[in-house]
Amino acid sequence: MTIFTIDEVRKTFTNGEVKEEILKGINLSLKEGEVTALVGASGSGKSTLLTIAAGLQPASNGQIIFEGKNMTTMSAEQIRKVRANKFGFVFQFAHLVPFLTVEEQLMLMLDVSESTLSKQARIAEANTILQLVGMDHRKKAYPSSLSGGEKQRVAIARAMIHKPKVLFADEPTASLDSKRSKDIMILIRDLTKxxxxxxxxxxxxxxxxxxxxxxxxxxxGLILQNED
Known part of the structure; x- marks a missing residue:
């Protein structure tokens, strides 16, 4: 089922009197249970498209339809709530809070998403998602004791703890070696399914x-090819 539609999205940046169109009318539909990869050279517009879809910056024109609602007409507070409750984010670097344990990283995300779960239910959710990413044995560990791959696994668990509808991943394997990159992609694919x-x-x-x-x-700024 299609859950996310990008409809004729354009993005123009102005530098003095010079206008540069970064996205030139992008159309894209995203379905549940599927991984869609954006690829292209630096400056092709792929990261700009992801940040617009995620509500991190506005489009100049076009619409972002999520669960039947037009995000481009939402207020800043409405978009913030969608991001907090419905979206998960994984970036090139894990950006873990250095003074929080693995388990506490996930609890913080539940606070951000304004979860109504009890403390015991939160702990149970954390244990479940940490088992899925293979990090339940390190739940009391601090980031300084984790490898790069382990940190990304925790970052993925943190992005998933509140059961988001959409995961946005911006170069999630760029800081990892080949083996760890494959492990993280297998994990992202399997969790998506x-x-x-x-x-x-x-x-x-x-x-x-x-x-x-x-x-x-x-x-x-254009889609050259859409491959299944």
Whole structure:
């Protein structure tokens, strides 16, 4: 089922008297339980498209339809609530809070998403998602004692703890070696299927594309090719 629609989205930046159109009318539909990968050279517009879809910056024109609602007409507070409750984010670096344990990182995310779960229910949810990412044995560990791959696993668990509908992943394997990159992509793919979420990922690593259901090739703000 289609849960997310990007309709004729354009983005123009103005630098003095010079206007540059970064996105030139993008149309894209995202379905539940599928990983869609955005690929293209630096400056192709893929990261801009992801941040607009995620409500992190506005489009100049066009619409973002999520669960039947037009995000482009929402207030800043409405978009914040969608991001907090419905979206999960994984970036190139894990950005874990250094003074919080693995388990506490997840609890913080539940606070941000304004979860109504009891303390015991939160602990149970944390244990469940940490088991899914293979990090339940490190739940009392601090980030300083984790490897790069372990940190990304925790970041994925943190992004999933509140059961988001959409996961946005911006170069999630760029800081990892080949083996850890494959492990993280397998994890993202498997969680997308198991939890029936929608994943939109930006990557420059063509080896990671085999884990995607759809590959969107971009160049100069346009979609060149949409591959299944």
């Amino acid at each position: 198991t939890l029936n979420i929608t994943t939109l990922m930006v990557t420059h690593d063509e080896e990671m594309l085999s884990y995607a259901d759809h590959i969107i090739k971009m160049s100069d």
